[in-house]
Amino acid sequence: MNKIEVNHLTKIFGSHPQQGLKRLKNGEQKNGILKKTGMTVGVNQASFAVKPGEIFVIMGLSGSGKSTLIRLVNRLIEPTDGEVLIDGEDITKMDKHTLIETRRKKLGMVFQKFGLLPHKTIMNNVAFGLEIQGIEREKREKIALETIEDVGLKGYEDSYPSELSGGMQQRVGIARALANDTDILLMDEAFSALDPIIRKEMQDELLKIQNKLGKTVLFITHDLDEALKLGDRIAIMKDGKIVQIGTSEEILENPADDYVSNFVKDVDRSKVLEASHVMKKPEVLLSYKDGPRLAVRKMEEASVSSIFVTDKEKNFKGLLTIDDAVKAYQNNISMEEMLITEDVYTTSPDTPLNDLIGIAANVKYPIVIVEDGKLLGIVSRVSILSGLVLGKEKDEVESI
């Protein structure tokens, strides 16, 4: 059975939502209804299903109705029409008591602006969901403490939210949702307020948590990188409508309509875009002379498991993994013998992105961009896909 199933879900903000609904069902669009009646269509007849243990990402531009949709799932917003089945039970028809029970036992939520209780300590914030269920202090604090440790905030139990950085506050937000031990996590742009490095860290953490606990996650973002990294499947929203659902490959290869053909045009565009446009400097780089000991340290500092190696003239020599570096160090073998060269795909900076999409999906390590033997940069699968979309966005801005 699906964990979450949404059928023809509609939300119209305004004075006469039922009239607006009729217009929607007659095929009128969000803009027309706004002009004629002044009512805003938040979500327009959305349908999708999320399987147990799946991370389902909803993407769309600002104002496309993502926040409204996720708030309809736990009924923070009352729907105008349609149903939301949580474990097969329609939340839109539940009485107050059942609704509250469902929120407590089945639906955890993490917010973009954290939504922590400023007057409570971290401990009491994390225990809040249990407190309102009437679970006694000793038990709920034990659970809260474990969860606080799980998200890496041990020692902060007695701090107040305002004393923590944004990333730490969002860890509290996640801990609060985990403490309730619900099967489902609703996350509305949970990482959007964080700076890039913390954000990446939190994404990894979420994947770890999901792997370990098998949560079903409904994740909202407007960031393609994030969607590609986290999503088992992605739904794309426009003007309140879900225009396509699929894996990232499906969406890229068979865009459902004009809006999603964003991606198609980008794929066309990929013939124009070249590897040099999306390549990045490797996070760490090792010079031939550095030796295995320094190699290990550099990898440890950057917490990566492999490192690109060049000689003094920046000529690309190969890739060294942490295991090999350690082996070289212990057995006093020269690093040259340990370098991986065959599994690393190298190409020139003017290679069309189109050619790299397929390759990127099949190689173990990032693609290395080399010119006249010198290492210029690296290209990962994510940077190819995001390059396609960002290229498109630049186009739109220019045409406005």
Added chain:
Amino acid sequence: MNYIDLPLEEWTNNFVNGWLLPVMSGFFDSISTALSSFIDGVTNLITSIPPEIIAVVLILLAWKLAGRGIALFTLIGCLYIGSVDLWAETMQTVAIVIVSTIISVIFGVPVGIASAKSSLIDKIVRPILDFMQTLPIFVYLIPSILLFGLGGVPAVIATFVFAAPPAVRMTRLGILQVPEEVVEASKAFGTTSKQLLFKVQLPLAIPTIMAGINQTIMLALSMAVVASMIGAPGLGSVVLSGISTVNVGLGLTGGLAIVVIAIILDRITQGVGNKL
């Protein structure tokens, strides 16, 4: 402009003399008895405590909540009130302020909560509050004398009418100021509306509510002279007798005592609000 004849004066008098006084007098009598024993109780309580003890408690409170400067001011203020021999009158005024403030809070906070939760209630309550604050005091002073007689009771009623609105308004404001995402998060985790109110909204609104109560206390004190016009004992009557006998010195002595009490109560209640 006299197109239609509107006999509002006659109607009101008929209503008051024909119905309110004869029919409802029993009801008002019982309110009057209850209130006056409340006022007497509070007055007896604080006049039975030795002034030195009250002064020390006030100074300590001022020190803890408002700092050393205000504590010093409180010491000097209390010494002043004792030295001009107005301690008993001061306590009588404070008793009326305490009773009117308690009644204002008992009515004001729940009404404020209700009008934060329902825009319909807010629409009804708002003009009533405007009315209470802007209607000239003497307009309701006369009927409240008719209904409750002279003395502390009509004084408390008049003070309540004038001083309760900030308690209502600031309670509503305090609750509406709670960030939307905090309310949303609490609901998402399954709070009942009672839990939302008592565990989230009210605790976060308390500093604002305290600011409202502080205003209520100040307005109540500012009514001291008016209250004495209808027979309430206290500093107001000192000022009044100063005015009526053209005794400038007596008027100033009583007036200064009111100011001293106002500053002490203001800083202490503000301190409570900031500490929470």
